[in-house]
Amino acid sequence: MLKTFHIGGIHPPENKLSAGQKITQLNLPKQVIIPLAQHIGAPASVTVRKGDEVKVGTLLAKANGYVSANIHSSVSGKINKVDSAFDTSGYSHTAIYIDVEGDVWEDYIDRSDTLIKDKLMTPQQIIDKIADAGIVGLGGAAFPTHVKLYPPPECWATVLIINAAECEPYLTSDHALMMEKGEEIMSGINLLMSATRVGEALIGIENNKQDAIRHMQQLAKEYRGIKVVPLKTKYPQGGEKQLIEALIHRQVKSGELPISVGAVVQNVGTAFAVYEAVMKRKPLIERVVTVTGKDVARPSNFLVRIGTPISQLIEAAGGLPANTGKIVSGGPMMGRGLTGTEIPVVKGTSGVLLLPEKDAKRKPARDCIRCAKCIDVCPMGINPTALMTATEFSNWEAAEQNHITDCIECGSCAYICPANRPLTDYLRMGKRKVMGIIKSRKA
Amino acid sequence: MILIAVISLGVIGAISAIFLYAASKKFEVYEDPRIGLVQEALPGANCGACGYPGCAGFAAACVNSNTMDGLFCPVGGADTMSKVSVILGKEADGSAEPMLAVVRCNGTCKARPKINRYDGARNCSIASALYAGETGCSYGCFGFGDCVTACAFDAIRINPETGLPEVNDENCTSCGLCVKACPRNIIEIRRKGPKSRRIYVSCVNMDKGGTARKACDNACIGCGKCAKECAFGAITLEYNLAYIDYTKCRLCRKCAPVCPTGAIHETNFPPRKEIKAPATNDTNKI
Numbered sequence A: 001m002l003k004t005f006h007i008g009g010i011h012p013p014e015n016k017l018s019a020g021q022k023i024t025q026l027n028l029p030k031q032v033i034i035p036l037a038q039h040i041g042a043p044a045s046v047t048v049r050k051g052d053e054v055k056v057g058t059l060l061a062k063a064n065g066y067v068s069a070n071i072h073s074s075v076s077g078k079i080n081k082v083d084s085a086f087d088t089s090g091y092s093h094t095a096i097y098i099d100v101e102g103d104v105w106e107d108y109i110d111r112s113d114t115l116i117k118d119k120l121m122t123p124q125q126i127i128d129k130i131a132d133a134g135i136v137g138l139g140g141a142a143f144p145t146h147v148k149l150y151p152p153p154e155c156w157a158t159v160l161i162i163n164a165a166e167c168e169p170y171l172t173s174d175h176a177l178m179m180e181k182g183e184e185i186m187s188g189i190n191l192l193m194s195a196t197r198v199g200e201a202l203i204g205i206e207n208n209k210q211d212a213i214r215h216m217q218q219l220a221k222e223y224r225g226i227k228v229v230p231l232k233t234k235y236p237q238g239g240e241k242q243l244i245e246a247l248i249h250r251q252v253k254s255g256e257l258p259i260s261v262g263a264v265v266q267n268v269g270t271a272f273a274v275y276e277a278v279m280k281r282k283p284l285i286e287r288v289v290t291v292t293g294k295d296v297a298r299p300s301n302f303l304v305r306i307g308t309p310i311s312q313l314i315e316a317a318g319g320l321p322a323n324t325g326k327i328v329s330g331g332p333m334m335g336r337g338l339t340g341t342e343i344p345v346v347k348g349t350s351g352v353l354l355l356p357e358k359d360a361k362r363k364p365a366r367d368c369i370r371c372a373k374c375i376d377v378c379p380m381g382i383n384p385t386a387l388m389t390a391t392e393f394s395n396w397e398a399a400e401q402n403h404i405t406d407c408i409e410c411g412s413c414a415y416i417c418p419a420n421r422p423l424t425d426y427l428r429m430g431k432r433k434v435m436g437i438i439k440s441r442k443a
Numbered sequence B: 001m002i003l004i005a006v007i008s009l010g011v012i013g014a015i016s017a018i019f020l021y022a023a024s025k026k027f028e029v030y031e032d033p034r035i036g037l038v039q040e041a042l043p044g045a046n047c048g049a050c051g052y053p054g055c056a057g058f059a060a061a062c063v064n065s066n067t068m069d070g071l072f073c074p075v076g077g078a079d080t081m082s083k084v085s086v087i088l089g090k091e092a093d094g095s096a097e098p099m100l101a102v103v104r105c106n107g108t109c110k111a112r113p114k115i116n117r118y119d120g121a122r123n124c125s126i127a128s129a130l131y132a133g134e135t136g137c138s139y140g141c142f143g144f145g146d147c148v149t150a151c152a153f154d155a156i157r158i159n160p161e162t163g164l165p166e167v168n169d170e171n172c173t174s175c176g177l178c179v180k181a182c183p184r185n186i187i188e189i190r191r192k193g194p195k196s197r198r199i200y201v202s203c204v205n206m207d208k209g210g211t212a213r214k215a216c217d218n219a220c221i222g223c224g225k226c227a228k229e230c231a232f233g234a235i236t237l238e239y240n241l242a243y244i245d246y247t248k249c250r251l252c253r254k255c256a257p258v259c260p261t262g263a264i265h266e267t268n269f270p271p272r273k274e275i276k277a278p279a280t281n282d283t284n285k286i
Helices: A123-132 A147-148 A173-180 A180-197 A211-218 A240-248 A268-279 A310-314 A371-376 A384-392 A396-401 A414-418 A424-441 B002-026 B033-041 B054-064 B077-088 B122-132 B145-148 B177-181 B209-215 B225-229 B279-285
Strands: A023-025 A031-035 A058-064 A075-087 A092-101 A159-163 A201-206 A226-231 A263-267 A286-292 A300-305 A324-329 A352-355 B100-102 B156-159 B164-166 B186-192 B197-203 B237-239 B242-245 B264-267
Touching: A023 B177, A031 A180, A058 A310, A123 A147, A123 A268, A147 A180, A147 A268, A159 A180, A159 A240, A159 B197, A173 A268, A173 A286, A180 A201, A180 A211, A180 A226, A180 A263, A180 A268, A180 B177, A201 A211, A201 A240, A211 A226, A226 A240, A240 A263, A263 A268, A263 B264, A268 A286, A300 A310, A300 A324, A300 B054, A310 A324, A371 A384, A371 A414, A384 A396, A384 A424, A396 A424, A414 B033, B033 B054, B033 B077, B077 B209, B100 B164, B100 B197, B122 B164, B145 B156, B145 B186, B145 B279, B177 B186, B186 B197, B197 B242, B225 B237, B225 B242, B225 B264
Parallel strands: A023 A300, A159 A201, A159 A263, A201 A226, A286 A352
Antiparallel strands: A031 A092, A075 A092, A286 A300, A324 A352, B100 B186, B156 B164, B197 B264, B237 B242
């Protein structure tokens, strides 16, 4: 029996159209837009000025506070302006506009392809290098990686979990990365293991990626403590708490962090970025982005410089299909609908999904028929329909008591609802409200 | 047989009566009878606009306070407060001016074209938690009517033509429930003004002028012309947005005609006597 988590879960059509596509380098854009808030936490503070010449890898903005990340230039050229730009949510935030001239890299970056496996370094050195390179979680949430590697006091990590489940339908960027950069990923995992001082690493891969499982298992033989675990294909397998349960059979308590059960979870893309940052001193300036959709001419996996407008990715994949109803940044379950195509690729952009009109449109919501399907599929074991009602009538006490803050916004409840009720929308809003109330109570 | 039943029930009743009497004496909570009287004089909307949890809370605060400074029921206004002062024999704080909720967005369907389609839950807070909205303006009104739902006095309605909420001067009690309900902080409680005459900037977009204008024809672009025109220093310019301080404004109406986008609104004024050339466009919009 394949391992998986035990509460809830769904299996939407996989639609991995771009699986098996090689990673192709996307051409440099004419201008990049690099937002200062690409990660969870405080936006970075700018260190360059208008008119400055920058190279690939030049520091543009410095981490501002503990939970924050450095931002480096992904291209060489001249700073055009520091101005506001729209992000994936449609709100405008400060960003650095760079006009691209040539492709000159900073000297400190090692651009060779040679694989470096062993380099004796202390955990602190590794973490410092990760922090310098501005690495954030590449699964989508973009939480600064170096912060995750410092365990809070009185907590010990016992196992490193590498998230390669890629449970979102359509997305294949992690899959492609594992097939092509497997050895680098293994080396990166090794570095993360020594940074967190653990002897065991588990790579969780859903069994719809058989080739990746075989490939990674082959590579893992050379490394002590790294094990590849095939997982049942089930959404949201890649949720942090779900993956921990699937792999080490321990549940993270409500409101606790994964470290409370001794686990540190990192995305497989992050492991690759860590390898590049530590061994090659290459900051996080590019990432693999899947561009896909049922009517897209060439669904592809692109290696894209951070800051490239999404319009350019769509063009490279064969242009915007005429029947496009929604452009989504991320996967269909948790991604965000974009308000335009001039929005830049950021560190957390895992995919661009072009949904046809008929898939994009929501059906009108009807009354709840009390079928409890949402309760069955909720991977956090909460009661979405009751929480939606509580939120609808601003009953924040009831929402808090019923653990609305545990919601991971995976969208399973809204997906399964036969009455098309916008459960996730209400839960997301209610969760924010309740978190605000809890915060103000503490203050 | 009947006698036994009557006697036993009578005894039980008597014991219970004694017990209840003793308990009511022992655990008696004294409540000032004036609290009830004051509460009867209050509107009974329990809106919380006074800052107390409902009318009973406000009544208790009135009775317990020595001077009644700062205690004011915006719903009932000066009339209610004078009634309360008669009951309590204290000087009521009746000086507060009548206030009113003002919607500071004029992004009508015509002026603010939609650039995407939202078909999630029709609720402003939800849409706001998700993204910037259907139009290019990430500060303006969603038009899903959270304020309408919040209002306890039927004073605010969405105008289907403009897609924006409109406040009914008669019904609005300035309780502020709509202000709290709006996730965009568009609604502000402002002075009602003599004969309901008010001047305010009907825009909260803090984007730069170009971006704001591109998103909405009626946006304040932060050009500062109005601030220069104002003789009383009532208009401040911050974050690309003009704001008229109603405590300083003398309602001279000089700022409205100079606004290039018609973002400054004047309500209930008599028509202008002399219409200057640049003002013609604006008056059409107003």
